[in-house]
Amino acid sequence: MYAFTYRKAKDVKDAAAGLAKNADAKLLAGGQSLIAAMKLRLSAPPELIDLGTISELRGIKSDGKNVVIGAMTRHAEVAASTDVKKAIPALAYLASQIGDRMVRNMGTLGGAIAHNDPAADYPAAVVGLGATVETNKRKIDADAFFKGIYETALDPGEIITSVSFPIPKRAAYMKFKQPASRFAMVGVMVADTGKDVRVAVTGAGPCVFRVKEMEQALGKKFAPDSVANIKVPDKGLNSDIHASAEYRAHLVTVMAKRAVEAALK
Amino acid sequence: MASMNIIGTSVKRTEDYRFLTGGGQYTDDVAPHHATYAVFVRSPHAHAKIKGIKTDKAAKARGVHAVYTGDDIAKAGINGLPCGWLITDVNGQPMKEPPYPVLAQGKVRHVGERVAVVIADTLHEARDAAELVEVDYEVLPAVVNGAEARKKGAPVLHEIAPDNTCYVWAIGDKAKVDDVFKSAAHTTKLEFVNNRLIPNAIEPRAAIGNYSRAEDAYTLHVASQNPHVERLLMTAFVMGLPEHKVHVIAPDVGGGFGSKIYLYGEDVVVTWASKQINRPVKWTADRVESFSSDAHGRDHVTTAELALDKDGKFLAMRVHTTANVGAYLSTFASCVPTILYATLLAGQYTTPVIYCEVTAVFTNTTPVDAYRGAGRPEATYVVERLVETAAREMKIDPAEIRRRNFIKEFPYQTPVALLYDTGNYNATLDAATKLGDVAGYAKRKEQSKARGKLRGIGYSCYIEACGIAPSSVAGSLGARAGLYEAGEVRVHPTGKVTVFTGSHSHGQGHETTFAQVVASRLGIPMDDVHIVHGDTSKILFGMGTYGSRSIAVGGTAIVKAVDKVIAKGKKIAAHLMEAAENDVEFSDGIFRVTGTDKQVPFGQVALTAYVPHNYPHDKLEPGLNENAFYDPSNFTFPAGSYVCEVEVDPDTGKTSIESFVAVDDFGKIINPMIVEGQVQGGLTQGIGQALMEGCRYDSASGQLLTGTLTDYCLPRAEDVPHFKIDTRETPCTHNPLGVKGCGEAGAIGAPAALMNAITDAIGVRDLAMPATAETVWRAIAMKKAA
Numbered sequence A: 001m002y003a004f005t006y007r008k009a010k011d012v013k014d015a016a017a018g019l020a021k022n023a024d025a026k027l028l029a030g031g032q033s034l035i036a037a038m039k040l041r042l043s044a045p046p047e048l049i050d051l052g053t054i055s056e057l058r059g060i061k062s063d064g065k066n067v068v069i070g071a072m073t074r075h076a077e078v079a080a081s082t083d084v085k086k087a088i089p090a091l092a093y094l095a096s097q098i099g100d101r102m103v104r105n106m107g108t109l110g111g112a113i114a115h116n117d118p119a120a121d122y123p124a125a126v127v128g129l130g131a132t133v134e135t136n137k138r139k140i141d142a143d144a145f146f147k148g149i150y151e152t153a154l155d156p157g158e159i160i161t162s163v164s165f166p167i168p169k170r171a172a173y174m175k176f177k178q179p180a181s182r183f184a185m186v187g188v189m190v191a192d193t194g195k196d197v198r199v200a201v202t203g204a205g206p207c208v209f210r211v212k213e214m215e216q217a218l219g220k221k222f223a224p225d226s227v228a229n230i231k232v233p234d235k236g237l238n239s240d241i242h243a244s245a246e247y248r249a250h251l252v253t254v255m256a257k258r259a260v261e262a263a264l265k
Numbered sequence B: 001m002a003s004m005n006i007i008g009t010s011v012k013r014t015e016d017y018r019f020l021t022g023g024g025q026y027t028d029d030v031a032p033h034h035a036t037y038a039v040f041v042r043s044p045h046a047h048a049k050i051k052g053i054k055t056d057k058a059a060k061a062r063g064v065h066a067v068y069t070g071d072d073i074a075k076a077g078i079n080g081l082p083c084g085w086l087i088t089d090v091n092g093q094p095m096k097e098p099p100y101p102v103l104a105q106g107k108v109r110h111v112g113e114r115v116a117v118v119i120a121d122t123l124h125e126a127r128d129a130a131e132l133v134e135v136d137y138e139v140l141p142a143v144v145n146g147a148e149a150r151k152k153g154a155p156v157l158h159e160i161a162p163d164n165t166c167y168v169w170a171i172g173d174k175a176k177v178d179d180v181f182k183s184a185a186h187t188t189k190l191e192f193v194n195n196r197l198i199p200n201a202i203e204p205r206a207a208i209g210n211y212s213r214a215e216d217a218y219t220l221h222v223a224s225q226n227p228h229v230e231r232l233l234m235t236a237f238v239m240g241l242p243e244h245k246v247h248v249i250a251p252d253v254g255g256g257f258g259s260k261i262y263l264y265g266e267d268v269v270v271t272w273a274s275k276q277i278n279r280p281v282k283w284t285a286d287r288v289e290s291f292s293s294d295a296h297g298r299d300h301v302t303t304a305e306l307a308l309d310k311d312g313k314f315l316a317m318r319v320h321t322t323a324n325v326g327a328y329l330s331t332f333a334s335c336v337p338t339i340l341y342a343t344l345l346a347g348q349y350t351t352p353v354i355y356c357e358v359t360a361v362f363t364n365t366t367p368v369d370a371y372r373g374a375g376r377p378e379a380t381y382v383v384e385r386l387v388e389t390a391a392r393e394m395k396i397d398p399a400e401i402r403r404r405n406f407i408k409e410f411p412y413q414t415p416v417a418l419l420y421d422t423g424n425y426n427a428t429l430d431a432a433t434k435l436g437d438v439a440g441y442a443k444r445k446e447q448s449k450a451r452g453k454l455r456g457i458g459y460s461c462y463i464e465a466c467g468i469a470p471s472s473v474a475g476s477l478g479a480r481a482g483l484y485e486a487g488e489v490r491v492h493p494t495g496k497v498t499v500f501t502g503s504h505s506h507g508q509g510h511e512t513t514f515a516q517v518v519a520s521r522l523g524i525p526m527d528d529v530h531i532v533h534g535d536t537s538k539i540l541f542g543m544g545t546y547g548s549r550s551i552a553v554g555g556t557a558i559v560k561a562v563d564k565v566i567a568k569g570k571k572i573a574a575h576l577m578e579a580a581e582n583d584v585e586f587s588d589g590i591f592r593v594t595g596t597d598k599q600v601p602f603g604q605v606a607l608t609a610y611v612p613h614n615y616p617h618d619k620l621e622p623g624l625n626e627n628a629f630y631d632p633s634n635f636t637f638p639a640g641s642y643v644c645e646v647e648v649d650p651d652t653g654k655t656s657i658e659s660f661v662a663v664d665d666f667g668k669i670i671n672p673m674i675v676e677g678q679v680q681g682g683l684t685q686g687i688g689q690a691l692m693e694g695c696r697y698d699s700a701s702g703q704l705l706t707g708t709l710t711d712y713c714l715p716r717a718e719d720v721p722h723f724k725i726d727t728r729e730t731p732c733t734h735n736p737l738g739v740k741g742c743g744e745a746g747a748i749g750a751p752a753a754l755m756n757a758i759t760d761a762i763g764v765r766d767l768a769m770p771a772t773a774e775t776v777w778r779a780i781a782m783k784k785a786a
Helices: A012-021 A034-039 A075-080 A082-087 A089-096 A101-106 A109-115 A122-128 A212-220 A224-228 A245-264 B016-020 B056-060 B070-075 B123-130 B174-183 B227-239 B265-276 B287-293 B376-393 B398-405 B425-435 B438-450 B471-476 B510-522 B550-576 B602-610 B672-692 B745-762 B773-785
Strands: A005-008 A026-028 A047-050 A060-062 A066-070 A132-135 A139-141 A146-148 A160-166 A170-177 A184-192 A197-202 B036-042 B048-054 B064-069 B114-120 B134-139 B165-171 B186-194 B206-212 B217-222 B246-249 B281-284 B300-308 B314-326 B353-362 B454-463 B485-491 B497-501 B529-533 B584-587 B590-593 B599-601 B625-630 B639-648 B655-665 B724-727
Touching: A012 A047, A026 A034, A060 A082, A066 A082, A066 A109, A075 A082, A075 A089, A075 A101, A075 A109, A082 A089, A089 A122, A089 A170, A089 A184, A109 A122, A109 A160, A122 A146, A122 A160, A122 A170, A122 A184, A122 A197, A170 A245, A184 A212, A184 A245, A197 A212, A197 A245, A212 A224, A224 A245, A245 B773, B036 B123, B036 B265, B036 B287, B048 B114, B056 B064, B056 B123, B064 B070, B064 B123, B064 B265, B114 B123, B114 B265, B174 B300, B174 B314, B174 B353, B186 B376, B206 B265, B217 B227, B217 B265, B227 B246, B227 B265, B265 B281, B300 B376, B314 B376, B376 B398, B376 B454, B376 B745, B398 B425, B398 B454, B425 B438, B425 B454, B425 B639, B425 B655, B425 B724, B438 B454, B438 B639, B454 B745, B485 B550, B497 B510, B497 B550, B510 B529, B510 B550, B550 B584, B550 B590, B550 B602, B550 B625, B590 B602, B599 B602, B639 B745, B655 B672, B655 B745, B672 B724, B672 B745, B745 B773
Parallel strands: A005 A047, A026 A047, B036 B281, B217 B246, B314 B353, B497 B529, B655 B724
Antiparallel strands: A060 A066, A066 A160, A132 A139, A132 A160, A170 A184, A184 A197, B036 B114, B048 B134, B064 B114, B165 B353, B186 B300, B206 B217, B206 B281, B300 B314, B454 B639, B485 B497, B485 B625, B584 B590, B590 B599, B639 B655
């Protein structure tokens, strides 16, 4: 790790002011990706602005229509929340499957989606459930938020404050873990919102994506068989020492089918 | 008085109190006054010429004491790292032994090779300065695959081995074997890779060199499995230092699995540098360094053939193996794919003739050496995959074909040099099939099928040669060291006992097991016995711990010393009781005159030895302190039967281990709980090799692709089942405890059992390890397509 300046932000405004002052500064949320990268000297921000003690960024509220989760809410809190388990069990389950115990106790929703690791779980929840990302400046639709590998719609200096998840009629998340890292080799969130069906895939490609063909088929009939024969093209999918693009494409179908089965249970 | 014999009881591990309460003292916990910190500059290239190294910027950086390169090491007259075993090739020529420099000399040959060292007041300063060392590399083409390295036109690593071949070595009668194959009723042939593994002990390697000007002597703390061998190699072969001026301490060590047997360049550098800068020099590897610089394991490419008669009786075996030894010869690299591999190819069977040829090859990869099992897992994999495949081809039950070929009479001379002293292979196989409820397998397979899953069963009946080794045999096979063990038993005046052993415990629980042996033999409470290991100034000598040798060789040395103590104690007791020495017997801590009620306890004899007022001074020296060296007359031969059941998800290819049964014969067992722990750990590593672990290099660049724990998959608790473990016992015939050793068995036997089960489940002949979900899924898809 290289030397850096550490600053604890009092509130969101204070954090934003810090970012405005130093464009190279980085926000520190749970630190589960950033600190590891800094320790390996792969990332060397001159200044860290810690959001850890800003209470307004933390907490879970459910009003029967939406579950609103503060950006600094830890994965373990989402996984254990009775409100989330009741309203969107698929979301609580997804959070319980992130990383390991230590990662879940430190990692945050806001940090995870701002980082937008191609194999992270949360992007599948945000897109699959059709959530809205709220920042200190605006509201961003899930479909407009994730732009590409490690890339989001956030402007410089923009800070995620919360994410609002509409409560679906039914939903489920199925994850096939990369066995070493426990990131998603392929993770699929299927949600029947009541109006339409959304299928979001993480881990398979450079960025979370929706499978429209599956959504349409499930819109007609919400059943495992509807997606069993829908294959996503392997072109453009991730291929590495852990899995080929072909295998990932295959897993998208298997995980989608199993997610539908689970959502129906 | 109740018997003090606690051999065979599951005494809780006495060392665990300090380990579980943070009281362990590992090398990195040692904090000498005024310590400096070393960071090694390592090669980012697999193969490159070093055209120049600029160290001036680094040397001037804050806190830096020194920067050294290969030139400094050469100028200091420090030699390269030696190889401890000379292999003679098929033409009677010695193996090629290229120099293995402590810091690179002119060329780097693998990613992670040590190029320079920066020593500073703090670790961070050393790290910062290390980035300022400028190395001018001319990148050369690299080769990482053993078979590729032998091809014409492959990049050449060492001038003395223009074909990258270290040796071609063979054992057995080739002509006879070839003849049998020509006329055999059935032959089975398999070609497979035994995947390269990266050890990953939980404690990374660490070393602290500390030169004392006052004493003109060095102390080296090092995470090592054999501190005396480390000292011998370092002083006599590498640095030319007087052995009595180097004190090596291997304190608590957090796992080794073989990777901490060897003398590494880092150990030499911190020792030497501590005198140059007159300050202690400390180095602890980080995990990324460990991945590229700890010796790796396995990496064989093998063609294996078995010839059988029409009844499934084995007639001959023929094996050709290419062993990738990496860029340099690590300390015992040469003997692992030869002496510790080919000699085990008889397995548990009466195969009358066997031929094995091994070609050892240099590549641009981290050196390969012994890793838990060392040669024997590779041999077991060859034998047990062949046997299972032959059984399937000949439609003979796989357990039955094994029974038809088991060795049943002992001692048994194999055609590959070993003499098995004892065993009962039917007993372990019978027990394993019963414990695994093989009778109910067909029903379980149906149930799996109903759930859409593919179930398979696989056996593995392994043998290993442990208790390494009779020095004369090892010497005749090329060992450059003896392989005995030393022990000392120091009885204090109060009758308490300190035992010094040349074995080293780095997780095995010697402090408990050895204390059980001594307490039982002396008839004193275990609390009265303290075991000391890992310190060359305290312990007379030692060959260390590897090859499941500690109890069989180290334990026996202790027993011999204990027996000397008892023998001397009898003389003292005879004097005290005014009896003839021959009339004195010793049991349960009491010396008695046979046939009388005269007795003196052990403690009184000990006190008499140190307060010798009434003492036979004319015949005996005072004191009660004995030592012994034990050189075994043969290897020990632990063996066992493993039965594994898996369920494969055909949609994803994911394997789940439904049942794993291990029934081992380790001879007499001192502490069943510790043995079970060793078996569990070994099985887990074996499962790791079969299902998830696989070191990968990029074939073009030679970059290590599995260089972190997020890319190299180690098994976790959730990846292994609740093992069903049992033992059967045929005591070893040539050591007083009847013990054989248990440390490596699981890692040796498990991969074949698992791969036999998976291939059975999905109905294919062979499958590459690690059998990742995608590998299995592809095999299923290919089978469907065919």
